[in-house]
Amino acid sequence: xxxxxxxxxxxxxxxxxxxxxxxxxxxxxxxxxxxxxxxxxxxxxxxxxxxxxxxxxxxxxxxxxxxxxxxxxxxxxxxxxxxxxxxxxxxxxxxxxxxxxxxxxxxxxxxxxxxxxxxxxxxxxxxxxxxxxxxxxxxxxxxxxxxxxxxxxxxxxxxxxxxxxxxxxxxxxxxxxxxxxxxxxxxxxxxxxxxxxxxxxxxxxxxxxxxxxxxxxxxxxxxxxxxxxxxxxxxxxxxxxxxxxxxxxxxxxxxxxxxxxxxxxxxxxxxxxxxxxxxxxxxxxxxxxxxxxxxxxxxxxxxxxxxxxxxxxxxxx
Amino acid sequence: xxxxxxxxxxxxxxxxxxxxxxxxxxxxxxxxxxxxxxxxxxxxxxxxxxxxxxxxxxxxxxxxxxxxxxxxxxxxxxxxxxxxxxxxxxxxxxxxxxxxxxxxxxxxxxxxxxxxxxx
Numbered sequence: 551x552x553x554x555x556x557x558x559x560x561x562x563x564x565x566x567x568x569x570x571x572x573x574x575x576x577x578x579x580x581x582x583x584x585x586x587x588x589x590x591x592x593x594x595x596x597x598x599x600x601x602x603x604x605x606x607x608x609x610x611x612x613x614x615x616x617x618x619x620x621x622x623x624x625x626x627x628x629x630x631x632x633x634x635x636x637x638x639x640x641x642x643x644x645x646x647x648x649x650x651x652x653x654x655x656x657x658x659x660x661x662x663x664x665x666x667x668x669x670x671x672x673x674x675x676x677x678x679x680x681x682x683x684x685x686x687x688x689x690x691x692x693x694x695x696x697x698x699x700x701x702x703x704x705x706x707x708x709x710x711x712x713x714x715x716x717x718x719x720x721x722x723x724x725x726x727x728x729x730x731x732x733x734x735x736x737x738x739x740x741x742x743x744x745x746x747x748x749x750x751x752x753x754x755x756x757x758x759x760x761x762x763x764x765x766x767x768x769x770x771x772x773x774x775x776x777x778x779x780x781x782x783x784x785x786x787x788x789x790x791x792x793x794x795x796x797x798x799x800x801x802x803x804x805x806x807x808x809x810x811x812x813x814x815x816x817x818x819x820x821x822x823x824x825x826x827x828x829x830x831x832x833x834x835x836x837x838x839x840x841x842x843x844x845x846x847x848x849x850x851x852x853x854x855x856x857x858x859x860x861x862x863x864x865x866x867x
Numbered sequence: 868x869x870x871x872x873x874x875x876x877x878x879x880x881x882x883x884x885x886x887x888x889x890x891x892x893x894x895x896x897x898x899x900x901x902x903x904x905x906x907x908x909x910x911x912x913x914x915x916x917x918x919x920x921x922x923x924x925x926x927x928x929x930x931x932x933x934x935x936x937x938x939x940x941x942x943x944x945x946x947x948x949x950x951x952x953x954x955x956x957x958x959x960x961x962x963x964x965x966x967x968x969x970x971x972x973x974x975x976x977x978x979x980x981x982x983x984x985x986x
Binding site: 624629630631633635636637640642645691 | 914920946
C-alpha cells in the first residue's frame with residue numbers, strides 16, 4: 551500500500567506525520583522523502599545512508615557536422631531549450647525537460663541525449679525501516695525527475711541498481727553490501743513525504759498512491775490551503791483523509807469543511823509544547839513521548855484496514 | 868537595415884519598453900524606407916519559461932539587424948548574439964527619438980546581458 555502525506559500549506563507537519571507513522575508501524579515500512587528541495591525526514595530518523603546515485607535528465611547534444619540547420623528541433627521544443635535560427639541550434643540545457651522530442655524529429659540523427667545531473671538520490675535504513683530521499687541541486691528548477699527517481703527506487707537497496715540501464719541514474723557510489731540482507735518480506739506500506747503546495751512536484755509525489763493523508767492546522771490559513779490540496783487529490787481521483795496537527799488552536803473551520811465535504815478526520819495531534827520541543831531537538835514524537843505511539847499506530851492500522859476493504863471491494867467488482 | 872524596438876505601444880510616438888522577453892509588441896523600423904510594422908508579441912507574455920529566447924527568435928525572424936530595448940537577460944542575449952543582432956540596452960523615452968539617435972550612431976551596442984534572467 552502506498553500512502554502519500556501532503557498538505558497545501560507548508561509547515562503543517564507532513565514530515566512529523568510520515569516519520570512517526572513509519573516508526574509506529576508494527577512491521578517493515580518504506581519511507582520516501584520526496585520533498586527534494588529540502589528533505590529533512592532523515593534528521594528525525596537517524597538513518598544510515600548506504601548508497602547514493604546522481605539523478606540526471608537527458609538533454610540534447612548536437613553533432614554539428616550532421617546538422618543541416620533545418621530547425622525541426624527548435625519547432626518541437628515547448629520549453630525554448632533548443633533554438634534553431636538559420637544557424638546551428640543553440641542549447642539551453644537548464645530549460646530542458648528531457649522529453650527527447652528534438653532527438654526524435656531530427657532528420658539527420660544529429661542529436662543524441664546526454665545526462666545532465668540535477669540532483670541525487672540517497673538511500674539507507676534504520677532497522678527494518680527502508681529509507682530514501684532525493685536532493686535537488688541548488689539552482690535547479692525541476693524537482694519532478696528527482697522525485698520520480700526516489701519513487702522508482704522503492705525497492706530494497708540490494709536490488710536498487712537492477713534497473714539502472716533503463717533509468718536516468720548515474721551511479722557514483724554502489725550500494726553497500728554485506729551488512730545484512732534486505733528484509734525477506736517486502737514492506738507492507740510505502741509512505742511518501744510530499745513537498746508542500748499543489749504544483750507539479752506535489753502531483754509527481756502523490757501520483758499512484760492508494761491514499762493521501764492531508765495534514766493541516768485548524769486555522770484559516772490551514773483551511774485555505776487544505777481546500778486547494780483537496781481539489782488536487784480529487785482531480786487525481788485519489789481517496790483522502792485529514793490529519794489535524796496542533797489540534798486545539800485556531801477555530802473549527804477545518805472541521806466544518808471536512809464535515810460538509812465528507813472527508814474523514816483520521817487523527818488529531820494536540821497542540822502540545824513537548825511535541826514542539828522534541829521537534830526542535832530532531833526527535834521523533836513516538837520516541838520522545840511514547841504515550842503518542844498508540845495514536846500513530848492506530849492511524850497505521852486504519853490505513854491498512856481501508857486498504858483491505860478497498861481491495862476486497864475491487865475484487866468483488 | 869531593419870531595427871527592432873520593444874514597446875507597449877503601436878507607433879513610433881510610443882515609449883521604448885524596458886522589458887524585452889515579455890514585451891507586448893515589437894516595432895520593426897526600416898531605416899531605408901522610414902516605414903515600420905508592429906509585431907504582436909503577446910504570445911510570449913505568459914510563457915512559463917524561455918520568453919526572452921522566443922522573443923529573440925522573433926526579432927531574428929523579422930530580419931532586424933539591431934535591437935533597441937531597456938534591458939536584456941543572458942539567454943535572450945545569447946540568442947540575439949547567435950543571430951548576429953546588435954543589442955542596444957539602457958534606452959528610454961520615445962521610440963522616434965531613440966531611432967534618431969540610432970541613425971546618428973550615438974547608441975552603442977552592449978557587450979553582454981545587462982540584467983540577470985527573470986529580472
